[in-house]
Structure formats: structure tokens, C-alpha cells
Amino acid sequence: MSFPLLTATAVVPALGAVATAAVPAAQRAAAKWVALGFSLVTLALAAVVLIRFDPGGARFQLTESHAWIKDFGVRYELGVDGIAVALIALTAVLIPFIILAGWHDADPLESARPNRRWRPTQGFFALILMVEAMVVISFEATDVFLFYIFFEAMLIPMYFLIGGFGDRAGGRSEEETATQRSYAAVKFLLYNLAGGLIMLAAVVGLYAVTADQLGTGTFSLQEIVQARAGGHLDMAAGTERLLFLGFFFAFAVKAPLWPLHTWLPNAMGESTAPVAVLITAVVDKVGTFAMLRFCLQLFPEASKWATPAIMILALISIIYGALLAIGQRDIKRLIAYASISHFGFIILGIFAMTTQGQGGATLYMVNHGISTAALMLVAGFLITRRGSRLIADYGGVQKVAPVLAGTFLIGGLATLSLPGLAPFISEFLVLVGTFSRYPALGVIATVGIVLAALYVLILYQRTMTGPVKAEVRSMPDLRVRELVVVAPLIALLIFLGVYPKPLADIVNPAVDHTMSVVDKKDPKPDHPVTDAGWFSYSPKSDGASHDGASGGAK
Amino acid sequence: MSGGTLAAAASTTSTGEALQFWVLGTVAVIGALCTILMRKAVHSALCLAGTMIILAVFYLANGAYFLGVVQIVVYTGAIMMLFLFVVMLVGVTAADSLKETLKGQRWLAALCGLGFGILLCAGIGNASLKTWNGLGQANSGGNVEGLAALVFTKYVFAFEITGALLITAAVGAMVLTHRERTERARTQREQSEARVRTGRNVPPLPAPGVYARHNAVDIPGLLPDGTPSDLTVNATLRGRGQIRDVSREALAELAALERRSQRWLGREGNGTGKPSGSAGEPGTSENGEDGQNAGSAPNPRGVAK
Amino acid sequence: MNPVNYLYLAALLFTIGAAGVVIRRNAIVLFMCVELMLNACNLAFVTFSRLHGNLDGQIIAFFTMVVAAAEVVVGLAIIVTVFRSRHSASVDDASLMKL
């Protein structure tokens, strides 16, 4: 068989993790470079995947399939559709920047060395690569059980990243920081474990259902979808709904959807900025991705059944997250709540069950990843400079560090989805998609735009503008390393904002297929225009426009 | 034995066996009850041995001749003896009080026991045990041969494994009980230095009290005021609480001596009773029972000779 | 008489043994009670072999005896060691399972 590209894409970072961890304690610089190198190799592989992937081709491509646990029909099945490809690319792109941004994050720990074997730097980067590997493979897995394993295993490195390498800029005593950090880490773990366990029950249930309907139980996504399509497998409505809820709960925790969101602000607030990016831009995407791939395709009927409730929750997330973001005093928590609001948009788009909505949601996953990364990383640089996360401690930064302020502003504008930057496209698509099926919801969601403007601009105004505070007077501007981190992200934001077509072309077929599985059609316009091309419009002169005027008179 | 064959043959048992069952069964139950109710381990052991012998008889009655013998030889012979050895080691006369220390343990035990027993009996009751095809043809070739055939064919692996188990057990027992002396034995000099350092009983420990009639290591020596000193008794005995106190009679002799000398000197009346009264006070050991029988055993009359 | 009574007897003995295990504090007595239970089982086995008319039950009983012997050996050894170190054979004193 051909070269197992997908496996390689997932294995390389795993190897990288091992290699990084193996670097002797003395040279931590080497460890950093090793980690960076492996992440770049992964990026290259992801690029190859992106090239080898043919948007017009089969649903799942580059597939690999081997029997794994025969007795339970568990297979090692990998395959990517457009959505997965896009998200793998996002992950592979972000990780090097995360590593670069976190270049010195693990250093402070080095000072306190209990013993020779103590090497936090190696651990930090190894864990990041570990997470990458797991995220990538869970994007690739088309076997429910395989996916579940990595979906859960992801928690372990994340737990250590949050709990072990917290943000020391809390402006609090060391031990209080430590308690807060461990609280956040445990909260993260428990929330996601709870979700995961419920999902496990659902996974087993799915196996049972397939087992007694198809004779041999299977976890393979394609098989189940085909079986459903072929009518061999028809679950009772009740069981399907239960299973759906089991899956959805886990993904909703991960995503996170209101009211299961409270772990995110703690986790993002306490962890270092790169880790926060890792959480919200990479790991959480698995949740929304899985909604698209598993919830909708395994349980189309139940998805349709649950749609209204989920739409409402998503709507609440949007407004609620934005309002709380406005109310925050802590920069990172603010960004966290903003992310909650954005995840609301993504879920809204997914369950709007329109091409625009789901395509927009997928683009949104990518764009939100990039924009949040840009904003959060710059915020991280800012915080490390001043040593405080409180908005009130800043002011007039724009005067002393214009480049930093500029990048921060661009990140912020991307977050409020300004046209011309990538997130606008996805957000607008989601809104259109939602509106065309649920006008009222669409309109309410649109209010989120204004709130987004509020929290971003308030944040910018309070930190960057105004008279220069004494504490920030000696603040250095962005260094080269930091610029190297931010500039490409911003370039990407602008490019995808101006020319998203390539991405859209990759995503669209997958979305269409999902729609067909759910068998939903886009609502038709009331007065479809025959020729959407351009032709000159010339109003009828005097006579015709008379009635226009008289119409005004009546 | 004859009843056994009969039983092995028939589905229902002969009256002989029935009689045997009822009598011995009662005894067995009583034995079992005594096993768990006796205060002294030795008594428990003996009762258990009795029960086991009865069980051996029942085996025979059920046509398990080999097992019956093995039961007597192995259990009652070997295992129970092993028990007795350990009991000796731990202390024959040591009797633990039957007072329950854990709260509610008795009640729970009783409850569980009753429930368990009833359920078990119920289980046996509604099991359909109608057809008793006895061991007639099974034992036709002789019980031992039959067993042997099974052991070396069907159960050969289990048999081997039990062999391994026994060896392991033996080795394990040795390992557990054998105590390796890790450090060099301390010389007398070191011991004395240690005593001086600690300052407690600086001179070497006193020897046990030795009298004309009691020459035993479990009798403590007496202090000047006539009270016994535990120091003089071996630690193990002390641990088991097996100290026989004879201080009382010693004092009694002293008192008798004084009385006689006073009679000779012809002064009566004054001072009498005091020493005897004083003689009554000491002699309370931590083990009243032992004190009792120790005190009652000898009579002062013989001392005079 | 129906030989099933042997089973009842076994059950009774077993229960008594179990109760003893629960009630008594002295480790040695405890072990005796365990032996009692094992014997009760053996009786049951033997009775069953009579019931089924084959010797397997007796074989099992035989194995039980062997295992019991091994168990007793090791157990008593343990008791002795514990007694040496703690000067007591009461199981309650060895409540070290609680941290």
C-alpha cells in the first residue's frame, strides 16, 4: 500500500515529543529547537496532505484501514475530508508559532531545580507536541472508538500544561497562583472527563446497536453511514437521541457551549498565553469538528430533533459570552469569554443545517483559531512585559510600543470580525446560513457583532490608549522573535479575508456531503433571480418612477 | 464402615447411618460452637479437632474412604497439631476476653450469620436433590484406585500445581518464621554501657525468685517489701501474662516466724495482727486467677518442719 | 433419612465458622474457624459426589485439603511473625490497613 501519510502526520509530533523529552536536562535550548524542528516537519507533512487532497475527489481520502481489536470491530481507520484537512492544516500551522511564542515560558521554573532530572522546559515542549499529535489523529480518525481514545487522551498532556506551567503574571502570591492554577487544571480535567465518560457510554451503546442490527458490531463511521443510507440500520428514535446526547454532551463541554463553559476562563486565565491558544484554538476545535463529523452523520434524525434546543444554547453562548467579556477585568479571561461567544457562532452555524452555516462554521473554526492566536499571543507578550493580567494596570501602551499596539489592534479587529479580515467571512456566512432558516435567531445573533465591537474596543482603549502609565513607560516594543510569531498570523488573517476561495473550495464538498447525509436542503429564495451575473441596471425614467413617487404619497 | 457401604449403595440411608448422623451431627455442631466460643485457644483447638474427626466419620459414611482417612491423618493429625504448637508458642493459658470491642460487630455478625445460614438452607431446600445414584460403581474398583485414576488423568495439572503450592508454602513458612540476625550480638560490655546510658535498672536484671518448693522461671523474685518484681521474669512469659506470684505465702511465713519468736519470749498481745494484717496487703498480681491458685496450693503447716 | 441432611449440616458448620471468623479476635482461633469452613465445604463436596455418583467431588475435596494445609502453614507462620513483633495475636491490634 502507499505511504501512510496521515499516520505519519500524527506520528511525527509524537516522536518529536519523545525526542524533546529525551534531551538531557542541561541543554534546554536544544530541546526548544528540537521541538520547533519537529513541529515544522509536521507542518510540511500537513502541507503535503493539503496538496494531495483532491477537493473534487472521494469523500474520505488518503484513507488507511487496519483491523485493531477484532473482537469489538475496532479498526484503525484514518481518512480526511475537506473539513479535517483544513483543521489539520490549522493545527500544524499554529503549533510552531505556539512553540515560538512560549520560547521562554518554561524557563522561570528552571531556576528552582530540585534535582538533576528536573527539566520543565523539555516537558513543556514535549507536552505541546504530544497534544498536537493527539489532536491531529483525532481529526483523522474515522473510527469512533479510535477517535474517542485520542479525544480523551488529549486531556492528560493538557492537564499538565495547565497545571504545571501556569501564568505567573497573576499579580498574586506564589502559592495563591499555584492553588488557582491547580484549580483550573482540575476543573478542566473533570469537566472534560465527565463529558468523555458519558460519551464512552454512548460509544458502547452505538456498538451494541450496530451489533444487534448489522450482526457484527462496528465503530466505522463510513460503514454506519452507509448502513443507514442503505436502510440496514435504523435506530429507534429514543436510542438514537440518547446516543446523540451522549456524544453531543462531550463535544459541547469541549467546545464549550453555555452552560458548560466555566472551565474555559479559568483554564485560559491561569495557563500561559501559548497554552491558552492551544486550548481554545486547537483542542476545542476537536469538539466542534466532532459535532460536524460524528453527531450529524451518525445521528442525523436526532440532530434534527435536538436542533432547536442547541440553537438556543448557542445563541445564549454568543450573547452571554460577549456580555461577560465586556464585564471582565482580566485580559485573558476577556479573550476566553470572547472565544465562548465565537464558539456559540460556530455551533449556531453547524446546526443551522445550511451550506452557508456549516461552511461558515468550518471556516470559522480555522479563522477563529488564527485570530485568537494572534490576539492571545500579543496579549501574552504584553502581560509578560508588565507582569500583570489586569486591564486596569495598563494604559497608553500604544505610545511606547506602537507595533505591539498595532498588532494587538489587528488581532482585536479580527476578533470583532472586521470585513477584510478572515473571521468576517466565516461569521457572515454563519449569520446568513442561520438567517435563511431561522430569521429571528439570525437577527439576534447579529447583535453579537455590536457586543464584540464593545469588548474589543474597550479592551484596546483601556490598555493601549490614554495617558501613558508609569509602569508601562519603559515597556519595550515587540522583539524579533515575537514579530516572527505575530506577523505571519496577521498576514494569514488578511489573506484569508481577501481571498478565502481556496479554503472554501476545499471545505464545500465536505459540507455538501454532510448536508446530504442529514438530508437537508438550503431554503430556496422567495424570488430567485434568473441571471445572477452582472447586467446594467437602468431604472425606468419619468413615467415609471411617477408611481414610485405616488406610492410614496399614498 | 458397613453403614458407609450401605449408604454408598442406596439412595436413602439406613437407619444406622441416620442414627449416626443425628448423634454425631449434634456433637459436631456443638464442637463447632465450642470452637468459636471457648476463651482459650487450646480448648478451641481441641473442640475443632473433635468436629473434624466426626467429619471424617461422615466422609467414610459417604463412601469417601480415602478422604476419611486423610481427614484424620492430615487434619486432625498434622494441621491441628500445628495449631497446637503455635498455641503453645503464643501461650497456652492466655485466654482472650470475649468482650466485643468493635461497635455493633456482634449484631452484624449475628444478622449476617442468620441470614446467610437461612439463605443457604433455603438454597439447598429448593434445589431438586431427588435422585441419589450412590457411589456403587464409582467405588467398584476401590475408592483409592478411582481417585488415583482421576488425579493422574483428569486432574493431573491441578495435582501438579497443588504440589508446587505445597512446596511454595513450605518455603514461605520457613522464610517467614526464620529470623536472620542482621546485627552482631551485643557484648556484655556494650549492654552494661547501654544500661548505664539509659540509667534504668543499671545492675543486671535480677534472677527469678527461687524457693525450696517453687523452682520455676515463671515465679517473680520478691522485693524487700515482699512485692514481686516483674523484672525477674522472662519477657515472653510476661508478654503472655503467665506470672505466678508467691509473695503472699512468703509473707505469711514471715508472720508465722515472728509470732513464734514472740511466744517464746513470752510477750503476747501487743503487736500481734499487725504483720499479719500487713501480710494481707501485698500479693496482688496483674493476673488474679494465677494469684489465686498459686496462693491456695501450698499449706503453711509444712513450712514449719 | 435423605442424605441431603449432610448438606444442611455442612451449611450449618460453614455458617458457624464464618460467624467465628467475624467474632473472634485471636488470629489462631480465626484460622481454626476458617478450617471449619473449609471442612464444611469438603463435607458438601463429598456429599455431592455421592449425589452424582462420581468421584470428582472427592477429588475437589482432596485438593481443598491440600490447599488448606498450605494455607495453614503460611498463615500460622505469619501469625508467629506478627506475634514476635507485636507480642499479640489479636487481629484488632493489626489495624494497619487504615492510614
Next chain:
Amino acid sequence: MENLIGLLVAVPLLGAALLLCGGRRLDGKGHYIGTVLAAASFVIGAVLFADMLGRGEHDRALHSKVFSWIPVGGFRADVAFQLDQLSMTFVLLITGVGTLIHIYSIGYMEHDERRRRFFGYLNLFLAAMLLLVLADNYLLLYVGWEGVGLASYLLIGFWQHKPSAATAAKKAFIVNRVGDVGLSIAIMLMFTTFGTFTFAPVLTNADHAGEGKLTAIGLMLLLAACGKSAQVPLQSWLGDAMEGPTPVSALIHAATMVTAGVYLITRSGAIFNAAPDAQAAVVAVGAVTLLFGAIVGCAKDDIKKALAGSTMSQIGYMILAAGLGPIGYVFAIMHLVTHGFFKAGLFLGAGSVMHAMNDEVDMRKYGGLRKYMPITFVTFGLGYLAIIGFPGLSGFWSKDKIIEAAFAKGGTEGWILGGAALLGAAITAYYMTRVMLLTFFGEKRWGTTPSPEEPSAEPAAESAGAHAEPHPHESPSSMTIPMIVLAVGSVFAGGLFSVNDAFLKWLEPVTGHSHGDSPLSAAAVTAGTMVVLVIGVALAWAQYGRRPVPRTAPRGSLLTRAARRDLLQDDFNHVALVKPGQYLTRGLVYVDHKLVDGVVNGTAASVGGLSGRLRKLQNGYARTYAVSMFGGTAVLIAATLLMRAV
């Protein structure tokens, strides 16, 4: 030719990129680059204009598709430009006035160390504005729409170290965002109604759609227009926007950006024609705003705020005209252009005055400046005459037409609107005369230094220079030349347009036109305008011309005081929106922490307590465990028996 259209946008965009990313090494020549590129785009515009004139009336429109932007399912948005007469007009106005203001800024921003960035922002604004008017579909227009919002945000807050400026910028952006919600909803409605939002198909098929939908679309578009063009009820940001540098106020908040609303409505004429209710709303908004702005303009002592008020009311005129439908579109645009000239000129004049007066903005501290700065006086004067509609000047032609059109609307509606327009004209005359008198006539009132706590827009006010004795002087030529040009424009533009209805003919193919049925003859209307004009001027003269003006404003009537506070608009917003919003967010933060989080932590705590109790069962006594085993076995047996029984 088509490719030039794209270039039109690309050139200033390139300038913005250069200047913003160029770094310090461009500080020296940044402003020249910016100006040259702006001029270049003007030249391109001119070339296209010439080319367009060369073609017949009905095939003047050009269209160029650059690339397919967002293709998702039925949702197809292209980056495509459409250059017809309407866009052309705007292109010329934007690039022309834009270039002039670039030149002006070279002098005005001379002493600002961040001048390079200022020009970068200006170029960004030009690009965005051109995109707005050149887009061939509503989504691309939306991009330009928000782009100009961003530019205006950056420029209003250009002196970010001033909290007032930062706040004003934020306010402007957010109020605009409210309007943008309208625009985006309108686009969604179009998509769901027509399956597209490209101008041509939507507008041609407008009348096929149901009137209800069209009304909804129209109202949403109106909301957008209100936000961008500072119309009631979203007008509150314009006054504060004066915190920005004066050239910005001239370009963005007078000449071009704020008129985007008018463009939007005119462009979507077909929709409004088919939705009379929406049209009525537009007209109402326009009428209200033109009075509102005028009244505010009368009360302000800050020269820029006064002009801002007047801008508001002038745009009110345009919106009113646009709302009138085919009767008014042309005149709306015409007034827009002329207003672009004279209002830009007025602002530049104001800027020059402030430049001379150490950035003092309080007109009561001016006075008698005409002999100190003659050029400014003349240009400002011409602009003044133009705006009050002095016969023969631009404002006269355009505003007069609008008033006529208002009457031509017919019926009582027509009378009301006409009356409002006339009243507006009178007030305009009044407050502009007031500004003129306070600034240039009377005796000088600027002897003593202004005290710091008085409102001052420019940053230098804080620097030492402010407290020195102001000695007015004429501004450098780089500032005066644009003023002169604009003055010329404000004198002749209207006349030029009206020579045998050139402008009407020029725009009609795009907007359509109808004469309506005016109850009054044009002459009558003109006469009426003249009368109210004279009344307004006379009143102002009576109040400010004859007797000397106090340096500190008198308390004034209730209306005056309300007007000084923008007719309590901000207070209303504060009470109605800001406060509740703050309480809401605080409450939600509390709820999130105590309730949503509390539930979770509560569960955790209870589980912990429970396990603590269960832990007691593990007392370490082997016999206790034995009992539990014993009981367990009993239970097992019972279970098996039950199973057997069942």
C-alpha cells in the same frame, strides 16, 4: 479601462500599506508618498471620467470582476467593481477633496511626530471609501462601509493619549456598528429573498418581491444609513468625532464618509421606490435630523461642533431628498457634492483659524479675525455664503432644488416636509451667520490666555504653546491653497451642475428622475427660501452682530442648554443603554461566578463530603471487612436464589 477601476482602489491601499508597515525610515517623506498616491488615484478617476463622457448615455457603466470572493453554495460574492455615473461622481469627489485635504494636512500636521501614520490612515480611508462606492454588490460595499468606519475610528482617535479622543473614537465605531447590523441584516434579507445581493439583479427584480420584505430591507438599509451618516437616532457620535484632527473632520465627517448613507439609499433607489413605508421612514428621519442638527448647531460655541451640527442637518437634507424617491435622488447627490465642497472648505477654514489661535476652539474667544487672516476669511466667507444658499452659489442651487422636491412630494406630507426644509434653511442661515460673526467680526476677544479646563480639541492645547499669547497669522500656503480651491468649488459647482440640468442628465440613467407635481412654482419656492434666509441672517445679526459678545456663554434658555448638550441625546443613551448595560454585565459576571460555577463547585464539594463520610467505614479492622464480605456473600446468594425463583 475596466482594470483601471481596480487600480483606483489599489493605489491608496498600497499607500496605506507602505506608510503603516514602512516603519520610521519613511517618516521623512511619508506625507509626500501619501499625497502623491491620493493624487494619482484622482488622476485615474479623471481619466475614467473622460472615458465615460466619451461614451453614450446608456452604456457609460463599466464593470470589472476581479476574482470570486466567497463562493459557498448558493452564496456567491465576488470582488467586482461597477463604475457608473453615480459611482463616478463619488470617485471624483472623494479623490478630489481627498487630495486637497492631503495637501492641507502636510501643513496642518507638520509638528506631529506621527504624521506618517496619519497619512497612512488617510490613504486607508480613501481606499475604503472608493471600495464602498465602486462595489457592485452589497457585501463588498459592506467591506468598504466598515473600512471607512475603521479609518474614521483610527483618525478620530489619532491623538490616543487624550482619553476624550479615544472615547470618541470608540463611540463612533460602536454606533456605526449598530448601523452595520442593519446593513448586514439587509444583506441577509436580500439573500433570502433574491438569492443574491449583487446590485444589478437585486435592483432590477426589486418590484417582484413582496412589499413587506422590501420594506424590511429598506428599513434595515435606513438603519445603516443613520449610523454612517449620523442621522437621528444614531447621530450622537458625530459631535464627539470632532476630537479628531480638523482635516479628518473635513474629509471624513463632512465631505465624504458621512454621506455614504445618502449613497446607499440612492443606490438602493429601486428598493425604496417599491417600499413606500420605508421611504416615508427615510423622509421622516431626514426631516427630523435636518432640524435637530440645525438646532444643535445654533447652540454650540465650539466652532467644530457647530459645523458638525450643520453637517448633520445638511445630510438631513440629502436623506430627505433621497427619501423623496426619483424626485429627489439627483438633488440629494447634487447637494452632497456641493456640500462636500463648501463644508470641507468651512472645516479647513476652521482648522486654519484654530491653527492660528493655538488650537482654541471656543468661538467666543475669537472675534475680529478677518484682518489677521484674510485668505481664510474670504474662503470661509464664500463657504458660508454657499451653505446658507446665497443666490448663485452652489448651496443655492442644490438646496433650493431639494426644497422644491420636498414640496413636490405633494399632499400634506409635501407641505410638512417643505416647511421643515424651509425652517431648516432659516436656522442654517442663523447659525452660520453666528459662526461667521463670532469668528471674523466684532472686536478681538482672544487677548487673555484660555484657561486649560475649557474644551480644546487639539493636543497642543496641553503643551506650553497654548498658554502663550495667541498671535493670529495666515496659514502656510500648503493650507491656504486647498481652501482656495474648495472655495472656488463651492462658488461655481452648483451653477455648473445646473446649467441646463447637466447634473440631472448625468445621473438620470442611474437614479431615474421624475418631476413630481409641485403645488408651488419653482419661483415661489425660491422666493420663500430667500425670505427665510434673510430672516435667519437678520436674527443672527441682531443677536451677535450689534452688541459685543460675552466671552463666557450666557446660561441661555432651556432649549439652548439642551441643544448645547446635543439635545440630551447622550444623556438619553447613557440612561437608556449604557447604565443598564453596565448593570447587566456586572450582574452576569456575578451570576456566572456564583451560579453557573457555583453549581459545579457545589457538586464537587458535596461529593467530597460524601466520600469523607464513606471513608469512616474503612476503619482498618480486618473483622469489619470480614463482616462486610460475609454480608455481601449473603446478598449474592439471595440474588442468585431470586434469579432462580424468577
